[in-house]
Amino acid sequence: MPNPRRCLVTGANRGLGFEFARQLLERGEHVLGTCRHPGRAPALNDxxxxxxxxxxxxxxxxANPKSIAELARELPLVLDGLDLLINNAGVLHSGERFGSVPSLNLDDSFRTNASGPFLLTQALAPRLAPGAKIASLSSSWGSVSELxxxxxxxxxxxxxxxNMVTALLAKALAERGIVVLALNPGWVQTDMGGTHAELTPAESVSAMLRVIDDAGPGDSGRFxxxxxxxxxx
Structure with missing residues (x-):
């Protein structure tokens, strides 16, 4: 049997992040789940x-560089390396209307959805094993062509x-054989997607794990x- 993968999932307290953690554990992997307030995440602690x-x-x-640095320091206490990084944590400010979009929404979204995954991956890069995989959950709403x-x-x-972060990380980590992907999970029944979405978290995560498993160096940097x-x- 192959050795269990060492996996880190951000935003693992609910939704797709929690489902990634659960399915990876069912596969026999080692998982480090992160969230802002672990004490308020009973399902994750279970x-x-x-x-x-x-x-x-x-x-x-x-969204906090100091928090990222602290995680990078603590990671070796629980895992001796990383084979899979799932950049799942994200934020969506609903109800925005042109003419009244607050700058705070833009700042918070950029820090959480874009610069956060970049800075986290950069901080954890020394811990990534050769041939490791990184998957950042994106969205069709991030596609300029499909707007x-x-x-x-x-x-x-x-x-x-x-999405540009994914493309840049793929270039930066190519020499180590690390595969970096941007993944659109589809319309999923989460707090963000709503109850009428077409996919359950289990269906979306199971499918995305197959995509991650099948991805090779030639797929790095793809959406x-x-x-x-x-x-x-």
Missing amino acids: LVGEYPGRMHVLPLDV EAFRTPSYAISKAAQ LDWRGKAVPW
Whole structure:
């Protein structure tokens, strides 16, 4: 049997992040789940008891560089390296209207959705194993080519920036054989996607894990959906 992968999932307290942690644990992997307030994440902490020795939880606010630095210092205490990094943590400020979009929304979205994943990956890069994989959850709303209407600009702008982060990280880490992907999870039944979405978290995550498993060096830097199909930039 292959050795279990050492995985880190950001925003693991709910939604797709929690489902990534759960399915990776079911596969037999070692998982470090992060969120801003672990003490307020009972379901995530339950996984620690359910999978002793393979599930760990640490605090992380991806929008805060000091929090990223602290996680990088603490990581070796629970994992001796990383084979898979899931940049899942994100924020969406709903209800934005042109003419009244607050600058704070734009700043918060950029820090959480774009610069946060970049700075976290940069800080953890020394811990990434050769041939490791990085998947950052993006969105079709971050696709300039598929833009159809004015909607949630702080989210759309930050996700477009995050897609560039993926392309840049793919170049920076190519010599080590590390595969970096931007993944569109589809319309999923989460707090962000709503109850009428077409995919359950389990369906979306299961499909994305297959895409991650199948991805090779030639796929690094690509923007793919949960089925493995290319998404226009």
